[in-house]
Amino acid sequence: MTRVQLVRLAHARSGDKGDTANVGVIAYEPEHYQLLRQHVTAERVKAHLAELVRGEVERFELPKVSALNFLLHEALGGGGTLSLRTDSQGKVLSTALLRMEIDVPDDVAHAVRGRGRVPAGWSPSIR
Amino acid sequence: MRVAAGQGFWGDELEAPVRQVEGGPIDYLVLDYLAEVTMSILRKQRSRDPAAGYARDFVSLMERIFPACVSRGIRVVSNAGGVNPEGCAQALVEAGKRAGAAGKATVALVTGDDLMDRLEHLIDEGHELRHMESGRPLAEVLGRVQSANVYLGAAPIVDALGRGASVVLTGRAVDAALTYAPMAHELGWSFDDYDRLAAGVVAGHLNECGAQSTGGNCSAEWWTIPDLANVGFPIVEAEADGTFVVTKHPGTGGVVNRATVTEQLVYEIGDPSAYMGPDVVADFTTVEIDDLGGDRVRVRGATGRPPPERLKVSVAYSAGWKSAGTLTYTWPDAAAKARAASRVLLERLDRLGLAFAETHVELVGWDSTHGALVGEPPADLPEVQLRVAVRADERAPVERFTREIAPLVLTGPPSVTGYATGRPRVDEIVAFWPALIERQAVEPHVKVEMLRV
Numbered sequence: 209m210t211r212v213q214l215v216r217l218a219h220a221r222s223g224d225k226g227d228t229a230n231v232g233v234i235a236y237e238p239e240h241y242q243l244l245r246q247h248v249t250a251e252r253v254k255a256h257l258a259e260l261v262r263g264e265v266e267r268f269e270l271p272k273v274s275a276l277n278f279l280l281h282e283a284l285g286g287g288g289t290l291s292l293r294t295d296s297q298g299k300v301l302s303t304a305l306l307r308m309e310i311d312v313p314d315d316v317a318h319a320v321r322g323r324g325r326v327p328a329g330w331s332p333s334i335r
Numbered sequence: 336m337r338v339a340a341g342q343g344f345w346g347d348e349l350e351a352p353v354r355q356v357e358g359g360p361i362d363y364l365v366l367d368y369l370a371e372v373t374m375s376i377l378r379k380q381r382s383r384d385p386a387a388g389y390a391r392d393f394v395s396l397m398e399r400i401f402p403a404c405v406s407r408g409i410r411v412v413s414n415a416g417g418v419n420p421e422g423c424a425q426a427l428v429e430a431g432k433r434a435g436a437a438g439k440a441t442v443a444l445v446t447g448d449d450l451m452d453r454l455e456h457l458i459d460e461g462h463e464l465r466h467m468e469s470g471r472p473l474a475e476v477l478g479r480v481q482s483a484n485v486y487l488g489a490a491p492i493v494d495a496l497g498r499g500a501s502v503v504l505t506g507r508a509v510d511a512a513l514t515y516a517p518m519a520h521e522l523g524w525s526f527d528d529y530d531r532l533a534a535g536v537v538a539g540h541l542n543e544c545g546a547q548s549t550g551g552n553c554s555a556e557w558w559t560i561p562d563l564a565n566v567g568f569p570i571v572e573a574e575a576d577g578t579f580v581v582t583k584h585p586g587t588g589g590v591v592n593r594a595t596v597t598e599q600l601v602y603e604i605g606d607p608s609a610y611m612g613p614d615v616v617a618d619f620t621t622v623e624i625d626d627l628g629g630d631r632v633r634v635r636g637a638t639g640r641p642p643p644e645r646l647k648v649s650v651a652y653s654a655g656w657k658s659a660g661t662l663t664y665t666w667p668d669a670a671a672k673a674r675a676a677s678r679v680l681l682e683r684l685d686r687l688g689l690a691f692a693e694t695h696v697e698l699v700g701w702d703s704t705h706g707a708l709v710g711e712p713p714a715d716l717p718e719v720q721l722r723v724a725v726r727a728d729e730r731a732p733v734e735r736f737t738r739e740i741a742p743l744v745l746t747g748p749p750s751v752t753g754y755a756t757g758r759p760r761v762d763e764i765v766a767f768w769p770a771l772i773e774r775q776a777v778e779p780h781v782k783v784e785m786l787r788v
Binding site: 273324 | 601
């Protein structure tokens with residue numbers, strides 16, 4: 209087994225509803241969905257985001273699109289307009305979650321090397 | 336039939352709807368202007384000017400595209416009416432005349448979503464409008480309420496389209512209904528055909544944030560997404576059975592693929608098996624997404640159940656004042672200086688005896704978004720921006736806070752800059768109060784009025 213960051217296996221988008229944020233996590237490769245399902249549990253997400261999320265974490269599964277949806281309660285410092293945070297609407301909690309590390313089989317770790325991050329030497333002038 | 340999205344929020348790219356009209360064949364253009372915060376901003380504008388209170392951008396846009404829409408038979412559906420749909424409709428009719436559409440177009444005005452004027456009466460009648468999360472009754476903040484609107488469904492829009500409207504204008508209708516009402520109208524769906532309505536909700540969800548379905552804000556290998564400068568907004572090509580394809584006009588930038596569509600599918604949802612709306616409870620977990628290539632993604636399989644008994648109400652109320660000030664600290668030991676400065680500031684605020692409901696310190700460039708996940712900053716961090724924010728019930732302490740930032744430049748830790756923009760702004764906080772209301776308190780008040788251009 210090798211430890212990899214979630215950013216190698218999945219992409220994500222987050223947003224808000226009141227003081228609850230949601231993070232949708234989507235496997236780049238459908239065959240990696242089961243790995244996400246196994247390792248990215250509500251408990252682990254709660255522990256990973258402990259300092260940012262005061263309330264409970266709920267997880268929902270969307271197997272047909274290889275995605276998990278997390279509801280993070282009391283996650284926005286009071287919600288939208290009350291929150292004093294820069295990220296008052298949880299728009300980038302998605303990337304906070306993608307920092308999480310999970311243990312995956314060595315061949316999977318090898319296959320996803322370099323995935324999810326800008327390749328070395330890339331610049332916006334290169335189309 | 337093709338339903339094109341032209342705006343994902345009030346403030347979205349102004350040229351996008353023009354590109355949708357000019358870039359290829361479409362049947363409907365839908366323009367979503369309302370987010371939760373927008374209604375209260377519009378309410379504030381109307382309190383200063385009774386003729387205001389709607390998305391004025393919509394009227395100037397329509398003046399530009401009215402001739403093309405009329406000649407090509409493109410019908411427009413928008414919630415630009417905000418808290419003054421009547422005023423918006425009037426301005427729209429005049430814009431249509433100026434654009435040469437007189438006698439060639441009809442505007443349908445949908446009203447009945449605005450509860451502001453009968454809020455007290457509703458509470459007297461026993462509608463408590465309890466906060467959906469805290470359970471508290473609305474009466475507790477009634478004096479501070481700024482706007483109260485019900486999320487209407489597709490029925491009045493479908494009615495308006497059936498009566499031949501060229502433009503349908505609403506106040507607060509659910510965002511997705513702007514898209515699925517035209518689908519229901521064109522494809523002959525009835526309001527008890529829950530699977531098809533659910534498919535329409537999914538289509539609306541994929542349209543309602545504009546370019547977020549076509550490559551904008553997409554985290555999946557974002558650097559491979561081409562030409563975002565000329566990003567194409569989404570177009571839904573719908574079939575009678577509810578199957579639809581998400582695409583965009585040829586020659587536009589961005590991309591439509593499995594990743595861009597799936598990211599938007601999961602955006603701002605709760606339990607995906609029960610996406611609640613006024614017309615249907617949609618199940619997103621039965622949805623299948625097939626990437627057909629060439630910026631075409633097929634979506635099918637959504638299922639639906641009857642909608643809940645009650646409708647959602649969005650109430651906005653004043654909830655105090657806030658402000659945030661920033662200063663930039665540099666190497667060496669940038670983070671240590673910034674944190675020391677925040678201590679000095681908080682201690683001064685404390686000595687002044689100011690009562691804040693909350694204070695918040697962040698280091699922008701280090702921990703402002705990911706918090707403690709990033710650990711301790713390195714001593715060699717080149718620079719960091721200190722951001723201190725406060726919130727209070729009264730304006731005065733927040734006002735005083737804004738005068739305590741700049742003094743830190745001469746009276747706090749060294750190597751500090753970035754204060755030249757002056758004192759930070761004080762903002763009134765408008766908070767949200769989501770609640771539910773019985774349909775019979777709303778539906779008899781919903782009206783569709785036809786206006787000739």
